[in-house]
Structure formats: structure tokens, C-alpha cells
Amino acid sequence: xxxxxxxxxxxxxxxxxxxxxxxxxxxxxxxxxxxxxxxxxxxxxxxxxxxxxxxxxxxxxxxxxxxxxxxxxxxxxxxxxxxxxxxxxxxxxxxxxxxxxxxxxxxxxxxxxxxxxxxxxxxxxxxxxxxxxxxxxxxxxxxxxxxxxxxxxxxxxxxxxxxxxxxxxxxxxxxxxxxxxxxxxxxxxxxxxxxxxxxxxxxxxxxxxx
Amino acid sequence: xxxxxxxxxxxxxxxxxxxxxxxxxxxxxxxxxxxxxxxxxxxxxxxxxxxxxxxxxxxxxxxxxxxxxxxxxxxxxxxxxxxxxxxxxxxxxxxxxxxxxxxxxxxxxxxxxxxxxxxxxxxxxxxxxxxxxxxxxxxxxxxxxxxxxxxxxxxxxxxxxxxxxxxxxxxxxxxxxxxxxxxxxxxxxxxxxxxxxxxxxxxxxxxxxxxxxxxxxxxxxxxxxxxxxxx
Numbered sequence: 042x043x044x045x046x047x048x049x050x051x052x053x054x055x056x057x058x059x060x061x062x063x064x065x066x067x068x069x070x071x072x073x074x075x076x077x078x079x080x081x082x083x084x085x086x087x088x089x090x091x092x093x094x095x096x097x098x099x100x101x102x103x104x105x106x107x108x109x110x111x112x113x114x115x116x117x118x119x120x121x122x123x124x125x126x127x128x129x130x131x132x133x134x135x136x137x138x139x140x141x142x143x144x145x146x147x148x149x150x151x152x153x154x155x156x157x158x159x160x161x162x163x164x165x166x167x168x169x170x171x172x173x174x175x176x177x178x179x180x181x182x183x184x185x186x187x188x189x190x191x192x193x194x195x196x197x198x199x200x201x202x203x204x205x206x207x208x209x210x211x212x213x214x215x216x217x218x219x220x221x222x223x224x225x226x227x228x229x230x231x232x233x234x235x236x237x238x239x240x241x242x243x244x245x246x247x248x249x250x251x
Numbered sequence: 252x253x254x255x256x257x258x259x260x261x262x263x264x265x266x267x268x269x270x271x272x273x274x275x276x277x278x279x280x281x282x283x284x285x286x287x288x289x290x291x292x293x294x295x296x297x298x299x300x301x302x303x304x305x306x307x308x309x310x311x312x313x314x315x316x317x318x319x320x321x322x323x324x325x326x327x328x329x330x331x332x333x334x335x336x337x338x339x340x341x342x343x344x345x346x347x348x349x350x351x352x353x354x355x356x357x358x359x360x361x362x363x364x365x366x367x368x369x370x371x372x373x374x375x376x377x378x379x380x381x382x383x384x385x386x387x388x389x390x391x392x393x394x395x396x397x398x399x400x401x402x403x404x405x406x407x408x409x410x411x412x413x414x415x416x417x418x419x420x421x422x423x424x425x426x427x428x429x430x431x432x433x434x435x436x437x438x439x440x441x442x443x444x445x446x447x448x449x450x451x452x453x454x455x456x457x458x459x460x461x462x463x464x465x466x467x468x469x470x471x472x473x474x475x476x477x478x479x480x481x482x
Contacts, residue, residue, distance in 0.1 A: 217267050
């Protein structure tokens with residue numbers, strides 16, 4: 042499995058039980074409170090904590106160094122300006138940052154695709170996006186947090202078909218129909234795989250911390 | 252919770268819900284706390300997928316670039332003040348047009364229903380009407396959530412754009428000299444489209460919305476003709 046440069050996502054491991062009330066991530070909340078006051082040092086801390094991992098994720102989607110830098114910059118500035126929209130009772134700062142960055146990256150990818158020059162390349166790129174378990178090799182020497190290790194293990198527990206469907210949705214930004222065509226599977230099957238995959242991931246991640 | 256809702260929540264989390272299905276789901280989401288909680292949990296699960304991206308070195312100079320941009324407070328450059336004038340006029344015209352279209356098209360019913368719901372008080376719905384002589388029936392609806400800084404654009408009967416052009420959405424915010432970029436899109440043969448959007452800069456108190464026809468990939472400031480306009 043590839044090493045990840047994301048920090049530990051404490052809130053993700055707090056989401057185990059559906060009925061469980063998630064404790065807000067105080068570290069996240071405090072950092073965002075400082076950002077909301079315009080504290081640039083707090084933003085620098087935020088950058089150091091999340092930017093490396095976000096960049097890796099954005100690159101896995103956009104597949105272009107310069108464009109990935111631009112997308113990350115745009116996403117980070119948006120997070121700075123919209124830090125007031127972060128709700129610690131609903132998500133971790135990690136989830137919030139990933140969702141905003143992924144949205145930016147997918148938007149960028151789709152905009153680029155509309156320019157048609159990459160129609161052919163998209164297929165090969167999406168085939169090259171990281172597969173959760175298949176690529177799990179050779180990187181063990183690099184430092185990882187226990188949480189990251191466990192998250193990767195959780196991803197590896199998904200069935201191959203579920204991983205593949207989520208992979209195409211998350212990194213390749215394909216629509217339901219495109220995923221169905223790419224996998225050669227009926228649309229209903231693709232939907233079911235995504236549902237089962239995400240629910241399984243939620244359960245596995247939730248079980249880790251208990 | 253039934254499997255269909257779980258499936259919709261999973262697809263929604265990954266941005267895969269489209270059209271009426273997405274609208275219906277979002278409506279339900281606003282008033283269903285259990286569903287909202289499920290989506291939050293699935294968001295966290297989906298976000299974990301980011302860990303599987305191969306690590307890639309972050310250019311060290313990017314940190315200074317981002318911090319400098321934050322320090323300067325500049326994200327989008329709007330150098331030409333004169334561009335604001337036609338957009339202001341356009342937005343005023345849109346006031347009248349949008350109301351008439353809402354009445355005629357049955358949107359009034361939807362607006363009334365939405366306005367009754369406290370949770371959706373921050374939702375702004377705008378009707379955009381055609382400026383095209385060759386497609387006078389083209390229209391669009393913008394559902395804009397200022398609090399979340401995101402919206403949904405639904406387009407009807409808009410002519411398919413040429414391969415080398417894109418339609419581009421603009422949000423009129425008086426704080427900016429030029430309208431804020433809401434993203435580019437293209438329409439299929441049937442002239443319909445439903446697409447979520449987020450403006451390039453924060454928008455407060457949107458005074459209007461417009462769609463222009465631009466070169467492929469979009470522009471930072473509107474250059475092409477306005478095809479739909481409204482408030």
C-alpha cells in the first residue's frame with residue numbers, strides 16, 4: 042500500500058456506531074477557531090498538517106503536477122476563507138478538507154475533459170489511479186501512523202469489485218453510467234457495490250477505535 | 252434505514268447523484284436527521300479513501316505561495332471596474348423577468364413551499380430567462396445555498412454548445428467588480444442539464460445570475476454573450 046502523508050484522522054475513528062454521538066475534535070475545532078480570527082499561523086499549521094496529503098490525493102485525480110498545485114492552492118484558500126463553514130460536530134477537519142479538495146480536483150478534471158484533448162488519456166489515467174489493495178507493496182519502510190495503517194487495512198478489507206467501483210468514483214470522477222460502462226457491469230450492480238463498499242468501510246473504520 | 256436510501260446516500264457522498272434524484276435526496280436531507288448523520292458518516296468513510304493515494308512530494312515553494320495569497324487576501328483579480336455597469340443593469344432587468352417566469356412556469360409553488368421551511372430560509376431560487384433570439388424558450392433555475400456556498404443549476408432547452416465553446420455560470424455579488432465565476436458546463440442534445448456548482452470566490456447576497464457562452468474551459472471574466480439571465 043502506498044504511504045500516505047495525511048495526518049491521523051481522529052474523528053474518522055469516532056464514527057463507529059450509528060447511534061453514537063460523535064465527540065467534536067477539539068484540536069480541529071480550536072485550529073479552525075483560530076483561523077476564523079484571521080490567524081495566519083493557525084493556517085500555516087493547517088497547511089503543514091493537511092497540504093501534503095491533499096496534494097497526493099489531488100495529483101491522483103488530476104495527474105498533472107502544475108495543475109495539482111493550482112488546484113491545491115485554490116482549495117486551501119477556499120478553506121481559509123470559508124473556515125466558518127466547518128462544523129466540528131459533523132465531521133473531522135480531515136474529512137472537510139478532503140471533501141473540498143476532491144470537489145475542486147474533480148471539477149478541474151471534468152473541465153479539462155470537456156476540452157476533449159484528454160478523452161483518450163482519461164481512460165488510461167483512470168486505470169492507473171491507485172487501487173486500494175493491489176498496490177499495497179514495498180512502502181512499508183516509510184513512516185506511517187497507526188491510524189493510517191489501520192485505514193489502509195480497512196480499505197484492503199473491501200471486496201475487489203467494491204474497491205474498483207469506489208476507486209473510479211473517487212479518483213476518476215466518473216458518473217454512475219461511466220463507471221457501469223467501464224466495469225461492464227449493470228448500473229444497479231455498480232450502485233450496490235458502492236453502497237456496500239462505503240458502508241463496509243464505515244463499519245470497519247468505526248470498529249477500529251473501539 | 253432502507254437500502255435505497257443507503258444507496259442514494261452513498262452515491263450522494265461521492266457526487267454521483269444526478270437530476271431529480273439528487274434534488275429529491277437533498278430535500279429529504281434537510282429534514283431527516285438520521286439521513287444527515289448517515290451522510291456525515293459516509294463522508295468520513297469516503298474521505299478515508301484519500302489515504303490510498305500514493306504519496307507525492309509537495310513542492311516546498313507552494314507553502315509560501317499559498318500563505319502569501321492568504322496574506323494578501325486576493326484570490327481573484329477584478330481589474331476592470333467598467334465591466335460592472337452592464338452586469339448591474341442586467342441584474343436589475345432580471346428582477347422583473349425572473350418573477351414573471353416564476354409565475355408562469357410553476358416555480359412559484361416550489362418557492363413558496365421552500366420558503367415555508369425554516370431550514371431552507373437561506374436558499375435562494377432564481378429563474379434565468381433567454382437572451383437568445385434562436386432559443387427564446389431556453390431557461391434555467393438556480394438554487395443557491397449561500398450558507399453552504401454551493402448551488403444547483405438546472406438548464407432547459409438551451410442550444411447545444413459548439414465543441415470549442417462552453418457555457419459559464421456567473422454570480423453577481425456587488426462586493427466584486429465583476430461577476431464571480433460559477434463554473435463551466437455544456438449541454439447535451441436535449442438542451443437539459445443539472446449540475447452542482449461552487450463559486451470561485453465567496454458570494455454574499457447574490458443579486459443575480461447569468462450564463463454566458465465562452466471559449467472552451469471558461470474564462471476568469473465574462474467575455475462572450477449573455478445567453479441566460481435572471482435573479
